[in-house]
Amino acid sequence: MKHFSSGEIAGFLARPDAKKLLAAAALTPDEFAYANGPPLWLEGGRLKRRIVRDGRPASSFLAPGIGLFVVGTEKIIGLVRDVVVASLSVRAGAAEFGGVNPLTRRQREFIANWEMEGYRKHVAGITEGGELGGRIAVVTGAGSGLGRSIAVGLARAGADVALADLDLASAEKTGALIGKESPNTSCAAVRCDVTSEKQVEQAFARVLDRWGGLDILVNAAGIAPPYPLVDLPLDQWRRALAVNLTGYFLMARAAARIMVQQGMGGSIINVSSKSGLEASKSNTPYNATKAGEMHMARGWALELGEHGIRVNSVAPGNVFEGSKIWNREYIEACAKKHGIEPEEVIPHYVKMTALKREVKGRDVADAVVFLCSDRARTITGQTLVPDSGQVMVR
């Protein structure tokens, strides 16, 4: 953060209508895109409430009698100051000529969704807070459970997220959650059956149309048909292979083609499971496909490493929160498998962990965000296990 004072700033601060003039939204696309709107009027200790009310982090603040504060990296502070000071001068001048005429909400929405502005921000280095700011991510299975938690986590870290799911309405609900929690990122629900080559191609075409690139793919759309071996129907086996293996492959192939062509690296994450490391009973297709996902990731890491594309897996423990896999039928099958009552299933699994701690969606999302971030720049072909210490990887 830097402080600025000048005759122009002091002159604006001294105006009796200064606060009122700042109430009008951004006047120009530059003010909106670079400075995130006009400065906040900083009076007393009410900054936090203002930011919450306005629903946006401020890039600049005007403090009566003190001057202008601009928040940002070294690279952009000067640019934001210039845009803000120009806006103060226009606001003061406009007041003498009938009033300020800001951008309409529609115009601001257009700019926010306009690829060019995103690109200009990217070039100027103004990527909103968070270590994944400016990155473009696709998450499959984003309409529920772990896919949803991961999409929310990536957006929280600043990424723009495409929410791919068979179930569009659920993906849209995830979008609404992100809109509330991370209003400075953009997201879009995309209907996509990951087992369909055509739909996968169409989903990526939409991502490129909207954001112009791709940095992250998280494969999370998965199913777990719970049958003992002797009862497992062939169609259930085939369906699990189609979603958990073919789906991961089709998505990764399409993502890798784009990432290689971009020449800017990238990160692919396969959401596997601890069942891929240690087999569980009555889980034949799940055991097979979850082990397969990790092994595919290792091979892809070898192939794509020279392009700076990292490929890793997470193998979460049992995550009950928000999961449709953990439906009544699945819980009953697990209870039967362990000879316990259905309501004992969750405590039973938690007891098996070293930490005696239930794993939540956010725990898995944090692991994924880390693997996608530059902090994991030398990590590829690996598996991270957020499971509270149930399966130890050697």
Ligand SMILES: NC(=O)c1ccc[n+]([C@@H]2O[C@H](COP(=O)([O-])OP(=O)(O)OC[C@H]3O[C@@H](n4cnc5c(N)ncnc54)[C@H](O)[C@@H]3O)[C@@H](O)[C@H]2O)c1
């Ligand atoms: N919940 C757990 O305990 C747990 C533990 C470890 C790993 N995982 C893995 O996490 C992933 C998500 O599991 P969850 O428990 O959140 O499941 P979930 O059923 O709650 O969510 C899966 C989502 O994938 C979508 N989906 C299913 N088939 C699809 C297809 N063909 N194309 C596109 N989308 C499709 C569903 O509509 C749903 O929104 C799975 O890969 C699972 O193996 C889950």
